[in-house]
Amino acid sequence: MTPPAQTETGQRVPEPDRRLPDLSLREAAGTGARHGRSLIRRSWVVLAVVGTLASLIAAGVGQDRTVNAGGLPLVGDFFAAALRPRLDADFLALTANATLTTLGYAVLGTALSLVLGLVGGVLASQTWWRSATRRRRGIRMAGWGMTRTALVVPRGIHEVVWGLFFLSVIGIEPIVAVLAIGIPFGAVTAKVFSEILDETPQRPYTALLAAGSGRGAAMLYGLLPPALPDMLSYSFYRFECAIRSAAILGLLGVGGLGYELSLSFQALLYQEIWTLLYALILLCGAADLWSSAVRARRMAPRRPGSRTSRVVIGSLLAAIALLPISAWIVQLDLSVLGEAGTRELTVQMLGDSWPPDLPSGGWTELLQLAAGTLAMSVLAIALAFLGAVVLAFPAARMSRAGGSPAGRAARLLMIAATRGLLLVLRAIPPPVWALLFLFVLFPGILPGALALGVYTLGVLGRLMAESAENLDDRPLQALRAQGAAALQVFCYGVVPAATPRFVAYGLYRWEVTIRETVVVGVVGAGGLGLLLDQQLATFDYGGAVATLLVFLGLTLLVDLTSAAVRRSLHT
Amino acid sequence: MPEPALFQLQGAGVRFGSIRALTELDLDVGWGERVAVIGPSGAGKSSLIALLNGTLAPTDGQVRVLGRDIAAASGRERRGVQRRLGTIHQQFHLVEQLRAVHNVNAGHLGSWSTARAVLSLLAPRDVGRARQALERVGIGDKLYEHTGNLSGGEQQRVAIARVLVQRPAAVLADEPIASLDPARGREIMDLLHEISRETGTTLLASLHDVDIALERFERVVGLREGRIAFDAAPAALDPAEIEALYALERGAP
Amino acid sequence: MIALRTSELNPEKPMCEQRSVARCVVVVGVVAALSVVLAGCGADAPGGSGAAAPDGGDDVLTVGAIPDQDPQELQRRYGTVADYLADEVGVEVRFEPVTDYTASVTAFRRGDLDLVFYGGLTGVQAREQVPDARAIAQRDIDAEFRSVFITNTGAGVDPIADVSELDALAGKTFTFGSDVSTSGRLMPQFYLSEAGVDPADFDGQVGFSGSHDTTAKVVEAGSYQAGALSASVWDERVEAGEVDTTKVREVFRTPTYYDYHWVIRPDVDERLGDGTAAKVEDALLGLDRSDPRQRQVLELFQAEEFIPTKPENYRLIEQVAREAGLVE
Incomplete structure (x- = not known):
């Protein structure tokens, strides 16, 4: 240390390096285990880079034929139509109707997924099984393991595939969309709810059990109340996802914005497409805002004595009110489920789908397509991750001390612009992106990868921006208080604190993206999705099951990798 | 020393909306002084520290740090002043995801160029000084440890090491030992004292523990409800005055 | 799910304070109860959207088309032909647009659609799925597609x-x-x-x-x-x-081949009265350009007239489809 009077001028007084040999040894010994962990982490980084490069090569990037400049005018036509959407009264009425239908499907699908999630969540929680069979550890582990495994299949199959299945046995009925959203979302929700339950402090629950109360009652009184805020927060996040999902499901013909979109799309009526896209952007934007508002209440520090936020109570009431309204809008009819025709077709279809049947190209074809699908998902998530990291910070409302009014206005403008961009990216369904990329790229997995990439970028960018907003501000304040400039605070405070969460988000979205390759496969972007689409179109259910099994294997591989990487993040 | 006092508060006050956190404070702290600020919870101790290090701007009166009116200073001038003030917090406020060496090096941020700061994240610069600082606080072996993995006492030492490399004119400590057990707390207090003595750095610490304040500091400032109740050497303090500082509000229903 | 995991890292107090937790539980209980009630009475919900396809009902002839045209065009074309058929056949006729080739075949198989103007291949697929379904008419131009x-x-x-x-x-x-x-x-x-x-x-x-x-x-x-x-x-x-x-x-x-044709379900007579299928067939084949209204229908179909067709016309399509694996 030098006296203060000297530091004013002498910032760089040379200091003798007093490194001692024994100290280095001690340090090396003490950090052995940690180096092991950081070595694992480093290996993941290397693997991610190698995987992305390999996927780029698989997608044919760098070969002479990648970008097709000839298609640029067509993309220009598409975006030019954004300025003159079709706005006559008839079409606006149709758009409004479709918007309500999409909203209705999202509400009903979410409701179903919450019911399934609550039941499945309890059954898939370790807490439940632990208290169910106190003595028999074997049964306990088996029961828990089986429930968890049972959730893998519905979760691994994309909503669109569920939709196609129900379409085949039920026909074009609103319930198809509700089931297609509710079942896979229900399985995801069950997994998350079970984790919430297991992470909730168990003492009140075990105390109630010890006092002789039944398991159900003990859970209701001891476990659910503290777990509820997290579950609610997650439910609203699911709703937000359900809107996007309902829009894509419309493509199957069950109505809503996606349905109208696909009709206008087949004839490439850009002006109509834009009217519908604007409606979709508004709907997604509103749902996202609602969900953020509810979830922000979850994060906000609360003053003692204040009650449950009005926003939350109001939102719950609104959600309840929306249920019957939605059922009315989409004309939900549950009676078809019990019809003899549905049963017959289900039995017939299940009979047709067994045994699984390899495609004409056999295992070679399946595995090649699987590799293409994997490469597509890797490229998509790499693009989405890098883009989202860049856009998350300008999109985040982070507290800044001071600043001129003009500076603040500029910042607000930047936040609004980035958020708007992210909203547009995620509101436009991936098949639409895929076609645009197909105009300017040569066919292959690249257009599909970019389509999924920009869409996922929209989702991921928003998640990351929210996470950046929720960073602990105190270390940043501490850095500012000692005179660090904004960019330095960013590098030393924001980036390191945000990185683990960002990586976790990226991995989670990768798990979603591999499932979503099915959606762009439909547009001819290749991979297993295209094969599956053709098999379903030709009623080749045996073939479809074989493809789905390979797909599930791939999904499982991605899930396991992602889980392993996330484990290595916890130091 | 011909220079003016390090910190000068003239009628300074802070309001959050209608709530007055600090009211009409007049306080001078000189070079090399060691001052303890005591008072009950909510007396305004943390606000005072924030006022002194420029995190908080006064809504009334004036705060001069190193002779500069900090509210009127430009951003660049303010950062120039701030780089000469080191702050230690009760909750440490370190970036837990960074290795200790980077948290210590964060003490340079006020003086390093941004490019240098970014490069240092990739390959730590000035490792010698960081190591030396950590050795000075007794944890030289934790240089490359992830900060989040360290114990509370160790994290507070990293925070002190960060202040050490910053080589500030004054160290502000906001309840530096409130999160630590008594033995660890005393060690940290001793350390801050030694450093202040060795380097002639001003030390201003807010404390819960009245005994430590009276025992170790040459000057004790008592805060109550945002006002200065007393400002004196420990020897000159009447125990009744201290008791009154912490007494529950009288006459209240 | 990560959204949640991260929010959990935040140590701030949860949204529901202990006092109001009970209320939250009640609210959620009501939501759950309501959804159950809804599940029971959803079938009674009144009509609203035109996009969704409600149950055909037993006394309605449902007309479908594969999505090979701009939706407005489809709506005009089939809306007009549905009105025409309703008058000629004397039953209620409704047009149900379908967006997906496969979905139209499924809907036909399930009986959600009774009469569909199919493409060559989808017609073969539909008749494969519903063995007694009949191809009853085609446009003049469909014979030389x-x-x-x-x-x-x-x-x-x-x-x-x-x-x-x-x-x-x-x-x-x-x-x-x-x-x-x-x-x-x-x-x-x-x-x-x-x-x-x-x-x-x-x-x-x-x-x-x-x-x-x-x-x-x-x-x-x-x-x-x-x-x-x-x-x-x-x-x-x-x-x-x-x-x-x-x-x-x-x-x-390419050389010409047979393509689009009307396919009708075998149970139409059973449901809507004997002779309904025959009346539909007659109504389609009898469309005449000299009548202004019928002329409009034909124009919307870009046809001079509808002509009879027979299963043999689609043998080639069926054979090619089998070779390509598009039909079992």
């Missing part, structure tokens, strides 16, 4: 005079339209195979653009060097100037 092969002008393919010369397309990148389209996929694939060209002979994976219009556009863009689509759609787009013929051009027009 054609596809065109188009190429990007940069692909360097000269006009082709004979089917056997289609091998000039081998080695190019190539896209079909929808994978179950007769004129956009099945018959082009058949004529290619006549010239000895297998889909594997193209450069890279064969594309399925999804529709005739998209095929024209991606070939115009140059993303694909060649493609095939319905000749009538192509002619319309060229006439309307909607494709840039300096960038994409027709190189070959």
Whole structure:
């Protein structure tokens, strides 16, 4: 240390390096285990880079034929139509109707997924099984393991595939969309709810059990109340996802914005497409805002004595009110489920789908397509991750001390612009992106990868921006208080604190993206999705099951990798 | 020393909306002084520290740090002043995801160029000084440890090491030992004292523990409800005055 | 799920304070109860949206079409024919648009659609799924349908005079339209195979653009060097100037084949009264240009008249579909 009077001028007084040999040894010994962990982490980084490069090569990037400049005018036509959407009264009425239908499907699908999630969540929680069979550890582990495994299949199959299945046995009925959203979302929700339950402090629950109360009652009184805020927060996040999902499901013909979109799309009526896209952007934007508002209440520090936020109570009431309204809008009819025709077709279809049947190209074809699908998902998530990291910070409302009014206005403008961009990216369904990329790229997995990439970028960018907003501000304040400039605070405070969460988000979205390759496969972007689409179109259910099994294997591989990487993040 | 006092508060006050956190404070702290600020919870101790290090701007009166009116200073001038003030917090406020060496090096941020700061994240610069600082606080072996993995006492030492490399004119400590057990707390207090003595750095610490304040500091400032109740050497303090500082509000229903 | 995990890292107090937790539980309970009630009474919900397809009902003849046209056009075309049929046959007739080829076949199989104007291949698929369904009528133009092969002008393919010369397309990148389209996929694939060209002979994976219009556009863009689509759609787009013929051009027009036809379910008589199917058939075949209203129907279908058809007309399609694995 030098006296203060000297530091004013002498910032760089040379200091003798007093490194001692024994100290280095001690340090090396003490950090052995940690180096092991950081070595694992480093290996993941290397693997991610190698995987992305390999996927780029698989997608044919760098070969002479990648970008097709000839298609640029067509993309220009598409975006030019954004300025003159079709706005006559008839079409606006149709758009409004479709918007309500999409909203209705999202509400009903979410409701179903919450019911399934609550039941499945309890059954898939370790807490439940632990208290169910106190003595028999074997049964306990088996029961828990089986429930968890049972959730893998519905979760691994994309909503669109569920939709196609129900379409085949039920026909074009609103319930198809509700089931297609509710079942896979229900399985995801069950997994998350079970984790919430297991992470909730168990003492009140075990105390109630010890006092002789039944398991159900003990859970209701001891476990659910503290777990509820997290579950609610997650439910609203699911709703937000359900809107996007309902829009894509419309493509199957069950109505809503996606349905109208696909009709206008087949004839490439850009002006109509834009009217519908604007409606979709508004709907997604509103749902996202609602969900953020509810979830922000979850994060906000609360003053003692204040009650449950009005926003939350109001939102719950609104959600309840929306249920019957939605059922009315989409004309939900549950009676078809019990019809003899549905049963017959289900039995017939299940009979047709067994045994699984390899495609004409056999295992070679399946595995090649699987590799293409994997490469597509890797490229998509790499693009989405890098883009989202860049856009998350300008999109985040982070507290800044001071600043001129003009500076603040500029910042607000930047936040609004980035958020708007992210909203547009995620509101436009991936098949639409895929076609645009197909105009300017040569066919292959690249257009599909970019389509999924920009869409996922929209989702991921928003998640990351929210996470950046929720960073602990105190270390940043501490850095500012000692005179660090904004960019330095960013590098030393924001980036390191945000990185683990960002990586976790990226991995989670990768798990979603591999499932979503099915959606762009439909547009001819290749991979297993295209094969599956053709098999379903030709009623080749045996073939479809074989493809789905390979797909599930791939999904499982991605899930396991992602889980392993996330484990290595916890130091 | 011909220079003016390090910190000068003239009628300074802070309001959050209608709530007055600090009211009409007049306080001078000189070079090399060691001052303890005591008072009950909510007396305004943390606000005072924030006022002194420029995190908080006064809504009334004036705060001069190193002779500069900090509210009127430009951003660049303010950062120039701030780089000469080191702050230690009760909750440490370190970036837990960074290795200790980077948290210590964060003490340079006020003086390093941004490019240098970014490069240092990739390959730590000035490792010698960081190591030396950590050795000075007794944890030289934790240089490359992830900060989040360290114990509370160790994290507070990293925070002190960060202040050490910053080589500030004054160290502000906001309840530096409130999160630590008594033995660890005393060690940290001793350390801050030694450093202040060795380097002639001003030390201003807010404390819960009245005994430590009276025992170790040459000057004790008592805060109550945002006002200065007393400002004196420990020897000159009447125990009744201290008791009154912490007494529950009288006459209240 | 990570959204949640991260929020949990935040140590701040949860949304529901202990006092109001009970209230939250009650609210959620009400939500759950309501959804159960809803599940019970959802069937009674009144009508609202035109997009969703409600249950056909037993006394309604449901008319469907495969989505091969702009939706407004479809609505006008089938709305008009539905009104016409209602008057002629004397039953309630409703048009249900369907967006997906496969979905239309499924709906027909389930009985959600009674009468559908199918493409050649989807008609074969539908009759395969519903064995006693009958092909009752086709347009005059459907008896001589054609596809065109188009190429990007940069692909360097000269006009082709004979089917056997289609091998000039081998080695190019190539896209079909929808994978179950007769004129956009099945018959082009058949004529290619006549010239000895297998889909594997193209450069890279064969594309399925999804529709005739998209095929024209991606070939115009140059993303694909060649493609095939319905000749009538192509002619319309060229006439309307909607494709840039300096960038994409027709190189070959196939011989004619049978394509679209009306298919009716076998249980229509049972449900709507004996002779209903025959009345429908007569009404379609009897459309006459001299009547202004009937003329409008025919014009919307771009037909001079509807003519009888027979299962043999679709033998070739069925055979090609079997070879391509599109029909079991």
